[in-house]
Amino acid sequence: MTLETLLRRKLIVPSLALVIALASACSSPNRLPDCRSNSEYCETAEEECQPNASLICHENNVYAQDSCENIGNILQSCISSEQCQEGQCLPLERSCIPNYNRICNEGNPTWIDSCGNLGEIISNCTENETCLDGNCVLIEEPCIEEMGRICMDNISYWVNSCGELGEPAEYCTEGCDTGFCHASETRCYEERVWQTEAPHERLTYAEAQEYCHNLSLDGLTAWRIPNISELRMLIQDCSPTITGGSCPVTNDCLSQNECYSSDCQQGCGEDSAYYDPSHGWYIGTGWLGGGFDGRWWTSSSVESEAVGNVYIIAFYNGVIGIENTEDDTQHNIRCIEEEVCE
Numbered sequence: 001m002t003l004e005t006l007l008r009r010k011l012i013v014p015s016l017a018l019v020i021a022l023a024s025a026c027s028s029p030n031r032l033p034d035c036r037s038n039s040e041y042c043e044t045a046e047e048e049c050q051p052n053a054s055l056i057c058h059e060n061n062v063y064a065q066d067s068c069e070n071i072g073n074i075l076q077s078c079i080s081s082e083q084c085q086e087g088q089c090l091p092l093e094r095s096c097i098p099n100y101n102r103i104c105n106e107g108n109p110t111w112i113d114s115c116g117n118l119g120e121i122i123s124n125c126t127e128n129e130t131c132l133d134g135n136c137v138l139i140e141e142p143c144i145e146e147m148g149r150i151c152m153d154n155i156s157y158w159v160n161s162c163g164e165l166g167e168p169a170e171y172c173t174e175g176c177d178t179g180f181c182h183a184s185e186t187r188c189y190e191e192r193v194w195q196t197e198a199p200h201e202r203l204t205y206a207e208a209q210e211y212c213h214n215l216s217l218d219g220l221t222a223w224r225i226p227n228i229s230e231l232r233m234l235i236q237d238c239s240p241t242i243t244g245g246s247c248p249v250t251n252d253c254l255s256q257n258e259c260y261s262s263d264c265q266q267g268c269g270e271d272s273a274y275y276d277p278s279h280g281w282y283i284g285t286g287w288l289g290g291g292f293d294g295r296w297w298t299s300s301s302v303e304s305e306a307v308g309n310v311y312i313i314a315f316y317n318g319v320i321g322i323e324n325t326e327d328d329t330q331h332n333i334r335c336i337e338e339e340v341c342e
Contacts (some may be wrong), residue, residue: 055087102134149179
């Protein structure tokens with residue numbers, strides 16, 4: 001029988017020390033004074049459970065749990081790609097496969113794993129390469145359009161510098177050869193009648209004058225050497241010396257000091273792609289045949305202290321030059337007719 005029971009039954013009389021001991025015991029966290037009738041002592045009180053004291057996992061679901069560890073309601077059900085851990089749904093850990101794929105990162109091929117994390121750089125692309133689909137590939141030069149012609153089914157087609165077939169350049173009625181229609185002896189271009197097939201030998205200036213003077217083509221007889229403005233009409237794709245380009249030299253501006261600028265003398269440089277081996281030297285106008293080295297006479301005299309100089313055009317690089325007519329220098333000649341055409 002406990003001390004408390006003896007006191008309740010008054011089998012012993014409490015001393016002062018005993019009363020103090022009982023008071024101390026009643027103040028403990030697990031005991032509360034009981035003030036029910038017929039009792040002047042204390043008894044043990046039941047502990048009160050606090051709801052939602054913590055979260056727990058059960059059968060891959062998140063439950064609330066009170067302070068007495070009683071499980072409450074489901075707060076969250078974890079999906080198939082999640083796992084309940086420490087009272088919360090967390091994504092399942094995946095095993096990332098290294099070197100799973102290649103991508104371009106900062107211009108270089110780089111590994112990534114199956115989780116998408118960056119790995120090591122595979123290689124460094126050079127200045128002549130670019131990264132494409134995780135690989136270093138050579139930078140392709142753009143294809144230049146209308147760089148040549150080929151014949152197919154009696155049609156002259158343009159081809160670009162990459163050899164790719166383009167649009168029809170001309171529909172031939174008299175046959176097609178080496179990319180060009182079999183043409184008549186003359187051609188109307190920029191409202192002027194031109195000789196289509198130039199002599200295949202070079203001539204001095206005096207010989208060129210005589211050649212044009214004696215020429216008779218398609219019933220036309222008023223042929224002459226073209227002036228600088230007329231011959232510049234045949235230049236294409238060389239911006240300094242095309243008609244209206246930055247080179248000031250025209251048949252109305254012939255002064256060497258005032259008109260013959262560096263743009264005239266530099267043209268488009270030595271690497272200009274104006275030579276078609278299958279059809280001679282020319283710029284852009286594929287119907288022009290003949291010629292030898294790409295330098296052509298004009299009749300425009302250079303206004304300078306020197307005597308006997310005329311302007312010439314080098315069609316292989318678009319340069320406008322100066323040549324003396326009184327020595328034995330030989331160049332190509334393409335005659336022009338006085339008649340205006342449409």
